[in-house]
Amino acid sequence: MRLVDLPRTTSFQLALRFLLLFGAASIALCGFLYWQTTYYIEAGIDDWLSHEQAVLAVVQSSTLVKRLEAHVVADPTLERPLTLFTADGTRLAGTHLAMTAAELTAVPMDSPFRFVFHQGAHPFVFRGLAHRRPDGDVLLVARDMEPSHKFVEVLTHAFIIGGLATTFLGLTGAAVVGFDAMRRLDGVTRSIQRIVGGDLSERLPTHGRADDLDRLVLVINGMLGALERLMQEVKGVCDNVAHDLRTPLTRLLAGLERTRRHTATAEDYAAAIDDAILETRDVLKTFAAILRISEVESGARRAGFTDTDLCEVVADAAELFEPMAEAKGVRLLLASSDSPALMRGDPSLLFEAVGNLIENALKFTPQGGCVTVLGFARAGTVGFEVVDTGPGIQADERDAVLRRFYRGETSRHTEGSGLGLALVAAVARLHGMELTIRDALPGCRITLVRHDGADSGIGKQPPADPANSNDIAMKPAAE
Amino acid sequence: MYRLLVVEDDRQTAAEIAAALADHGFTVDTAETGREGLQKAAAETYDAIVLDRMLPGGLDGLGVLATLRAAGIDAPVLILSALSAVDERVRGLRAGGDDYLTKPFDFLELTARLDVLLRRQSAPPRETILRAGKLEMDLATRTVHHAGRAVDLLPREYRLLEFLMRHAGQVVTRTMLFEEVWNYRTAEPTNVIDMHVSKLRRKLDPDGADPMIRTVRGAGYMLRAAG
Numbered sequence: 001m002r003l004v005d006l007p008r009t010t011s012f013q014l015a016l017r018f019l020l021l022f023g024a025a026s027i028a029l030c031g032f033l034y035w036q037t038t039y040y041i042e043a044g045i046d047d048w049l050s051h052e053q054a055v056l057a058v059v060q061s062s063t064l065v066k067r068l069e070a071h072v073v074a075d076p077t078l079e080r081p082l083t084l085f086t087a088d089g090t091r092l093a094g095t096h097l098a099m100t101a102a103e104l105t106a107v108p109m110d111s112p113f114r115f116v117f118h119q120g121a122h123p124f125v126f127r128g129l130a131h132r133r134p135d136g137d138v139l140l141v142a143r144d145m146e147p148s149h150k151f152v153e154v155l156t157h158a159f160i161i162g163g164l165a166t167t168f169l170g171l172t173g174a175a176v177v178g179f180d181a182m183r184r185l186d187g188v189t190r191s192i193q194r195i196v197g198g199d200l201s202e203r204l205p206t207h208g209r210a211d212d213l214d215r216l217v218l219v220i221n222g223m224l225g226a227l228e229r230l231m232q233e234v235k236g237v238c239d240n241v242a243h244d245l246r247t248p249l250t251r252l253l254a255g256l257e258r259t260r261r262h263t264a265t266a267e268d269y270a271a272a273i274d275d276a277i278l279e280t281r282d283v284l285k286t287f288a289a290i291l292r293i294s295e296v297e298s299g300a301r302r303a304g305f306t307d308t309d310l311c312e313v314v315a316d317a318a319e320l321f322e323p324m325a326e327a328k329g330v331r332l333l334l335a336s337s338d339s340p341a342l343m344r345g346d347p348s349l350l351f352e353a354v355g356n357l358i359e360n361a362l363k364f365t366p367q368g369g370c371v372t373v374l375g376f377a378r379a380g381t382v383g384f385e386v387v388d389t390g391p392g393i394q395a396d397e398r399d400a401v402l403r404r405f406y407r408g409e410t411s412r413h414t415e416g417s418g419l420g421l422a423l424v425a426a427v428a429r430l431h432g433m434e435l436t437i438r439d440a441l442p443g444c445r446i447t448l449v450r451h452d453g454a455d456s457g458i459g460k461q462p463p464a465d466p467a468n469s470n471d472i473a474m475k476p477a478a479e
Numbered sequence: 480m481y482r483l484l485v486v487e488d489d490r491q492t493a494a495e496i497a498a499a500l501a502d503h504g505f506t507v508d509t510a511e512t513g514r515e516g517l518q519k520a521a522a523e524t525y526d527a528i529v530l531d532r533m534l535p536g537g538l539d540g541l542g543v544l545a546t547l548r549a550a551g552i553d554a555p556v557l558i559l560s561a562l563s564a565v566d567e568r569v570r571g572l573r574a575g576g577d578d579y580l581t582k583p584f585d586f587l588e589l590t591a592r593l594d595v596l597l598r599r600q601s602a603p604p605r606e607t608i609l610r611a612g613k614l615e616m617d618l619a620t621r622t623v624h625h626a627g628r629a630v631d632l633l634p635r636e637y638r639l640l641e642f643l644m645r646h647a648g649q650v651v652t653r654t655m656l657f658e659e660v661w662n663y664r665t666a667e668p669t670n671v672i673d674m675h676v677s678k679l680r681r682k683l684d685p686d687g688a689d690p691m692i693r694t695v696r697g698a699g700y701m702l703r704a705a706g
Contacts, residue, residue: 277697278697285666287583289666316661316663319635323671323675323677324674347663351665
C-alpha cells in the first residue's frame with residue numbers, strides 16, 4: 001500500500017466527488033443567503049429613509065432648519081446625516097457632508113441611492129434619499145452603511161471558515177475511507193495471490209461488517225469452497241479411475257504373458273485372445289460410463305429434453321428387466337398409477353437411471369424377494385421410485401454410494417463398475433430431481449422426485465407416500 | 480463386392496477401420512479431410528460412406544454430408560462421432576446421415592450396421608409377410624408361425640423377432656436390438672437383452688429341434704435366413 005495509490009482508490013474518488021458536490025451546493029446556498037441578507041438590510045434602510053422624508057416634508061422650512069441644527073448638536077456623528085441645501089448645492093443647515101456643490105446638485109430626487117465620500121483615508125458609504133421641497137431647497141436624508149456592512153462581513157467570514165473546515169474534514173474523511181478500502185483490498189489481493197500460488201484452502205478475509213465488499217467476499221469464498229470441493233472430487237475420480245482400471249489391465253497383462261509362456265495350440269491362442277478382447281471391452285465400457293456421467297453432469301444433454309412420461313419409462317424399464325428378475329427368482333412388480341407422470345427430460349437418460357436402479361435392486365435382493373417400481377405424479381411432484389427387499393443401504397453409506405467407483409462393503413465382491421448409482425445421481429441433478437435413499441424395512445427405497453410440477457401440468461391428487469398408498473394396483477412387470 | 484469410403488482425419492483410426500472393413504470383405508478407400516472425401520465421393524461410386532463428425536479444416540462431417548446430398552450422391556452414410564448427445568445424433572440424421580455411431584465403438588458394431596445399411600439399399604419394399612426358414616410373420620395380423628405352429632408372443636418379443644427377421648442372415652448387435660426394439664439411446668444392458676433373446680428362442684423352438692437364432696460370439700445375434 002503506497003500513498004500515491006490513495007487518490008486512485010474508488011472510495012477516495014467517491015468521497016472526493018461527494019465533497020465537490022457538497023461544496024458546490026454549499027457555495028450556492030451561501031450566495032443565496034448573502035444576497036437575501038443584503039437585500040433585506042437595504043430594504044429596511046430604504047423604508048426608514050422614506051419614513052423620515054415623509055415626516056420632515058410636512059415641517060415648515062424655518063422649523064426644519066432649527067431641527068436640523070438641533071440634530072447636528074444631538075448627533076454629531078455621521079451615522080444618520082440630515083442636510084438641507086439649495087438647488088445650487090449650498091448647504092443651508094444640518095450635517096456637514098464632505099461633498100462638493102456639483103456632487104450635491106447631481107443627486108437623484110425621491111429614489112434611494114448609494115454614495116461615498118472620504119473623510120481622511122476612510123471611505124464612508126451611505127444610502128440616501130433626496131427630496132426637493134416646495135421652496136426649491138433639497139433635503140437629503142442618509143444613513144451610514146457601515147454597521148450593516150460589518151454584519152455582512154462577519155457572515156462572509158463565517159461562510160469561508162465553515163467552507164475551509166468542511167473541505168479539510170471531507171478530505172481527511174476521504175483519505176481515511178480510501179486507506180481503509182486499500183487495506184482491505186490489499187488483504188484480498190494477498191489472499192488471491194496465495195490461492196493462485198496453489199493454496200486452495202485459503203479464503204479471502206472479511207471484516208464482519210456485512211457491507212458490500214464483505215458480501216462480495218462471502219460469495220467469492222463460497223465459490224472457492226465449491227471449486228476446492230470439485231478439485232478434490234476430480235482428484236478422487238482420477239485416483240479411482242487409475243485404481244479401478246489397474247485391476248482389469250493387470251489381469252489382461254497377466255493373461256497375455258501366461259499365454260506367451262505356455263500356449264501351444266492355435267485354439268489356446270484364440271481363446272486367450274478372446275479373453276483379452278472381453279477384458280479390453282470391459283475397460284472401454286468403464287471409460288464410456290465415466291464419459292457418460294461427465295456428459296450428463298456438463299448439462300449438454302439438456303438440449304435434448306422432451307415431454308416424457310415417467311410411468312411409461314418405468315414400465316419399459318420394468319419390462320426390460322423382467323427376464324433378469326425371473327432368472328433370479330425375484331418378483332418384479334410394476335405399480336401402475338392412473339395418470340401419466342409428465343415432465344421435461346431426456347427419456348433415454350431417465351430410462352437408464354430407472355434401469356440402473358432396478359438392476360441394482362435385483363442384484364441385492366435375495367431369491368424370493370420383491371422389487372417394486374413406480375412412476376408417480378401428484379400434488380406438484382413427479383418422480384419414480386424403486387423399492388427392494390434386499391439388505392438395504394446403511395445410513396452412513398447413503399451419500400457415499402452415489403460417488404463414482406464407490407463400492408459398499410456388501411457389494412465389494414459382486415460384479416459392477418461402481419458407476420451405476422453415480423450416473424443415477426447425475427441424471428437426477430440434470431433433471432432437477434431430488435434423490436433420496438431410505439429404509440424400506442426390510443430393504444431399500446430409492447426415490448427420484450421433482451418438486452414444483454408447474455411445467456408438468458399434472459398433480460391434482462393430494463400428496464402421499466407413493467409406496468404406501470393403497471390406490472395403486474400392483475402387477476407383475478410383464479403381464 | 481461393396482466399395483466403401485472412410486473419411487477420418489486420424490490416420491491410425493482410419494487405417495484400423497479400413498483394415499476391419501477389408502477383413503469383413505469390403506473394398507475400402509480412405510480420405511483424411513472433408514475436401515478429399517468430397518472429391519473421392521464425386522469421382523467414384525461408393526456403396527456406403529463412413530464419415531467422421533469432426534474433421535479438420537473448414538469442412539466438418541455435417542458439411543461434407545450436406546454437400547454430398549446437395550450433389551445428388553445418395554449412398555448411405557454412417558456418421559462416427561465422439562459426441563453422444565441425443566441432439567447431436569438427431570442433427571446428424573437430419574443432415575442426411577443414415578446411422579450414427581458413437582466413439583469408441585466396436586468394429587463388429589460398425590460392420591453389422593454397415594451390412595444393414597447396404598442391405599436396406601437393395602431390400603424389396605414393403606412386404607406384408609416376412610419369411611425366414613420355417614418362420615413366417617404376418618405383419619398385417621401380427622401373427623407368427625413356426626413350421627405351421629402358431630407362436631404366441633408378447634408385443635416386445637414380436638418387435639424383437641420382426642427386427643431379426645428383417646435382417647435375417649445378418650449379424651445384429653445387442654446395441655442395434657436395444658435401439659430398434661426398445662427405442663432408447665443409452666448404454667444397453669447387455670445381459671438383459673440376451674435374456675430376452677433366450678426367451679424368444681424358447682418360445683420359437685421349445686424342444687430345441689430347430690435353433691433359428693444363432694449367437695455370434697462377441698458381436699450379437701443372427702437369424703438363419705434359410706431352413
